[in-house]
Amino acid sequence: MNTNDVLLTMRDVRIDGFSDDRWHQIIKGVDITLKRGEILGLIGESGAGKSTLGLAAMGFARPGCKFTGGSIEFDGIDLLQLTNAELRNLHGSRIAYVAQSAAASFNPAHRLINQTIEATVSHGIADQTSAKQDAVQLYTDLQLPDPDTIGERYPHQVSGGQLQRVMTAMAMSSRPDLIIFDEPTTALDVTTQVEVLTAMRAIVEKYNTAAIYITHDLAVVAQMADSIKVLRYGETVEDAPTRDMMSDPKQAYTQSLWAVRSIEKSPQPQVDNILKISHVDASYGKSVKVLNDVNIKVPRGQTIAIVGESGSGKSTTARAITGLLPPLTGDIIFNGQTLPAALKNRTKSELQSIQMIYQMADTAMNPRHTVRDIIGRPLNFYLGLTGQAQDKKVMELLHLIELDESFLDRYPSELSGGQKQRICIARALAAEPELIICDEVTSALDQIVQEGILKLLLRLQEELGITYIFITHDIATVRAIADQVVVMFQGKVVEQGDKQEIFHPPYPAYTELLLSSVPEMDPDWLTQLQEKRAG
Amino acid sequence: MLMLMIRAYFRTSIQKRSFFALAIHYVLDLVWALVFIFNLVHGVMIYVHPILTTVIQRLGLGLLTLFVVSIIIFSSLEFLPGDFGQAVLGQAALPETVEAFRRELGLDKPPIERYISWVGNVISGDLGTSFSGRNSSGVDRSRDVWELIQPRLANTLFLASMTAIIAVPLALALGITAALYRNSIYDRVVNSATLTTISFPEFFVAYILILVFSTYFKVFPSLANISDTTPFLEKIYRSSLPALTLTLVIVAHMMRMTRAAIINLLASPYIEMAQLKGASKAKIILHHALPNAWAPIVNVIAFNLAYLVVGVVVVEVVFVYPGLGQLMVDAVSSRDIPVVQGCALIFAGTYILLNLFADVISIITNPRLLHPR
Numbered sequence: 001m002n003t004n005d006v007l008l009t010m011r012d013v014r015i016d017g018f019s020d021d022r023w024h025q026i027i028k029g030v031d032i033t034l035k036r037g038e039i040l041g042l043i044g045e046s047g048a049g050k051s052t053l054g055l056a057a058m059g060f061a062r063p064g065c066k067f068t069g070g071s072i073e074f075d076g077i078d079l080l081q082l083t084n085a086e087l088r089n090l091h092g093s094r095i096a097y098v099a100q101s102a103a104a105s106f107n108p109a110h111r112l113i114n115q116t117i118e119a120t121v122s123h124g125i126a127d128q129t130s131a132k133q134d135a136v137q138l139y140t141d142l143q144l145p146d147p148d149t150i151g152e153r154y155p156h157q158v159s160g161g162q163l164q165r166v167m168t169a170m171a172m173s174s175r176p177d178l179i180i181f182d183e184p185t186t187a188l189d190v191t192t193q194v195e196v197l198t199a200m201r202a203i204v205e206k207y208n209t210a211a212i213y214i215t216h217d218l219a220v221v222a223q224m225a226d227s228i229k230v231l232r233y234g235e236t237v238e239d240a241p242t243r244d245m246m247s248d249p250k251q252a253y254t255q256s257l258w259a260v261r262s263i264e265k266s267p268q269p270q271v272d273n274i275l276k277i278s279h280v281d282a283s284y285g286k287s288v289k290v291l292n293d294v295n296i297k298v299p300r301g302q303t304i305a306i307v308g309e310s311g312s313g314k315s316t317t318a319r320a321i322t323g324l325l326p327p328l329t330g331d332i333i334f335n336g337q338t339l340p341a342a343l344k345n346r347t348k349s350e351l352q353s354i355q356m357i358y359q360m361a362d363t364a365m366n367p368r369h370t371v372r373d374i375i376g377r378p379l380n381f382y383l384g385l386t387g388q389a390q391d392k393k394v395m396e397l398l399h400l401i402e403l404d405e406s407f408l409d410r411y412p413s414e415l416s417g418g419q420k421q422r423i424c425i426a427r428a429l430a431a432e433p434e435l436i437i438c439d440e441v442t443s444a445l446d447q448i449v450q451e452g453i454l455k456l457l458l459r460l461q462e463e464l465g466i467t468y469i470f471i472t473h474d475i476a477t478v479r480a481i482a483d484q485v486v487v488m489f490q491g492k493v494v495e496q497g498d499k500q501e502i503f504h505p506p507y508p509a510y511t512e513l514l515l516s517s518v519p520e521m522d523p524d525w526l527t528q529l530q531e532k533r534a535g
Numbered sequence: 536m537l538m539l540m541i542r543a544y545f546r547t548s549i550q551k552r553s554f555f556a557l558a559i560h561y562v563l564d565l566v567w568a569l570v571f572i573f574n575l576v577h578g579v580m581i582y583v584h585p586i587l588t589t590v591i592q593r594l595g596l597g598l599l600t601l602f603v604v605s606i607i608i609f610s611s612l613e614f615l616p617g618d619f620g621q622a623v624l625g626q627a628a629l630p631e632t633v634e635a636f637r638r639e640l641g642l643d644k645p646p647i648e649r650y651i652s653w654v655g656n657v658i659s660g661d662l663g664t665s666f667s668g669r670n671s672s673g674v675d676r677s678r679d680v681w682e683l684i685q686p687r688l689a690n691t692l693f694l695a696s697m698t699a700i701i702a703v704p705l706a707l708a709l710g711i712t713a714a715l716y717r718n719s720i721y722d723r724v725v726n727s728a729t730l731t732t733i734s735f736p737e738f739f740v741a742y743i744l745i746l747v748f749s750t751y752f753k754v755f756p757s758l759a760n761i762s763d764t765t766p767f768l769e770k771i772y773r774s775s776l777p778a779l780t781l782t783l784v785i786v787a788h789m790m791r792m793t794r795a796a797i798i799n800l801l802a803s804p805y806i807e808m809a810q811l812k813g814a815s816k817a818k819i820i821l822h823h824a825l826p827n828a829w830a831p832i833v834n835v836i837a838f839n840l841a842y843l844v845v846g847v848v849v850v851e852v853v854f855v856y857p858g859l860g861q862l863m864v865d866a867v868s869s870r871d872i873p874v875v876q877g878c879a880l881i882f883a884g885t886y887i888l889l890n891l892f893a894d895v896i897s898i899i900t901n902p903r904l905l906h907p908r
Contacts, residue, residue, distance in 0.1 A: 091813035109826035119812040154902040
């Protein structure tokens, strides 16, 4: 078969989605042409319609969505004309899907190997025995540990990165012509992401499988895709081969995606420490220690970033500082005074001076309170403001976070993700704190919105002299806004120092691994990294 | 209830007041002993399989529950006005006669003493002797409590099993098919039909069934008076209407939980994954959703099976079925403490065992608990 022939053609595809009691256009006429063995990267912010379009390539619309126009032709078959049964015959045999959250997409009740070969066996592509043998081969190709026996485990018994690779094996089991990867590495740590990316890229190359790779991370898509399509509001913004797109983006929107990581922060003068964490150990229940002899110094008026992968103890450190999780041993020294370990023993002014902002702005706000109530509460609690005075202060705070009075009586559900996070920032500011702990505050946001929030935080710091502890796993954010960096690994501080110092060699082994795993825009980055690590 | 207890407390003699002090002491000691044993066992069991741990934990807690239940039953009977002597001999009886009768039954002893000796007997396997038919009526025709309970218990279990054998598979089948064809006409008919039957009081359902199946169409007998000597098939035939009544009463609850538990899972990402792997609708429900839905379903089934054993006295009365419920109601009205206590222990034990059964099934069907990391 000629490798140049076309596998998938989508012409003027239109999809509507039902929400707020009416139909909205989600995809407004998008074309895709995919050749055999080719990988197309779909990139865009959340709500751009990436996932919907990816599923549409399978002829599938989620509940609440419907096709309203266009054609989808897969290897000469018009998917939109097929009956459900005919479509089912293609799914899991010739077209396969790899979902974002592997942990949620595996059925907790069945063993991995049975889920891996389920579609292959039920479609009659192979019998049970040979499919299992093949699955073990795929596990080996994907460099899973113990490939002979890992399939006998249940989903909860393996790690997230391993599950994501098993899911790739599951998609590959029937040797499909096309795989849809829907943000397969978004939920993973950078160090794990590299392994998964490498494994996925090798296996689609080995079997010459075509793929649509959906992500919001440019650097990732640059490693995986032959060509890239940028989506926005359900429409194509730009289409080009990867190298052209990376080196010479044509559209303003595409250029703005590239420009996000351009915040720069000038070094701050060294002053006294506002907070000292001294020899802190902490654990949940009687289990193993989550924090092990943690020592951190936080200089006043600066931003200190705590980085590390999930489970490294970043958020636990924040909980220990705020008193939500009283440390087993060690002291939290704030402005030269040792704070009581437990939240309930702290005075109002001690509580007032340390505030927190959370990753999930949705769940950190009471959905039945208006913006006025949400910001007004700390004003009343800490400053005793009521009525007119309180309203006036709420308005001031809204202006500070670059929103206007029209937001006063809105509920959280009527705000966008970025606006929600701004309200959370205003709520923290309302207490007039000296220190704000930001726990992954931009992780759930799109790049462009992220930039807005980060700029706002920097401006507030300049104007109000607030100190930030910025917890994140995103190295790009750290480079942008931190003065000092703390690297954590398995509950211990691996390294602490100025940003320049940390980000320049020589590195301790873990910092090296962490930094080198952050994807770069260069399309050859992954290949070079592989060679470097192998050599 | 609280008012009653307080009033009864102030009416009691000094003797009875010491009963409270002693009883509280006794209870606390026992609770502490049990907690100690529980912790000890738990400490050892943490290294053993989770199912074994749960079973042993629950059996331990079950014993504690039985103990508390027996105290509650015993003291609430104590608080009721009058006692067995007065209830049997009537208002016309001379005080001396009542006094003599009470002495014979041991009711003149302080309650704490009676309770302790009763507990001691139960632990050695003796539920005691019924109060009725004692010596003072001339001949001692009193019977062992177990002898009274045993045939009734057999009947109750017979009716409960017969109902369960019909109702559980029926409810599961209806629930699964309703989930499979959700929002269809079939789903709506099944839902409203089961809701209708559960909305009527059970005696009403019973009388309607009698009207239809024994009066208009003489298919089944309206009396379910079975005994030990009734042949097995005859027993089934005579118990048909009570079993049918109970089936109608319990199917709705189980069926709706089955349907809801399955549908609840249909929004999970792994169900979408199964769809995208080309699995059929039936396979998605049976292979992907149902195995994850057992825990809530089994809990509701256990709850309903317990109801079949302990809560069916109304249906027993309507069909004159000689079950355990009627025995207990009769014993309460005549203050026949040993019989009431015996029945209460059996009822509480039923709940404990069925809940334990539900927990074990929940663990077996959940790989996270069955195969910890």
